[in-house]
Amino acid sequence: MEWRERISVDPLVCHGKACIKGTRVMVSIILDNLAEGISQEEILKSYPSLAPEDIQATVAYATV
Numbered sequence: 375m376e377w378r379e380r381i382s383v384d385p386l387v388c389h390g391k392a393c394i395k396g397t398r399v400m401v402s403i404i405l406d407n408l409a410e411g412i413s414q415e416e417i418l419k420s421y422p423s424l425a426p427e428d429i430q431a432t433v434a435y436a437t438v
Contacts, residue, residue, distance in 0.1 A: 380395055381395065
């Protein structure tokens with residue numbers, strides 16, 4: 375999975391913070407949820423615009 379396909383940084387969206395493309399869901403929010411032990415299923419339920427691949431891309435982005 376190439377995280378660049380799913381994550382963008384745009385100075386006009388969320389003050390230039392990394393977000394899932396086509397949304398205003400910040401990568402940091404997803405990472406915070408994962409760090410809190412929230413399951414992927416719960417994250418997807420909370421943010422219905424996300425796909426499982428978005429969460430995988432977020433984890434890949436965090437490792438860079």
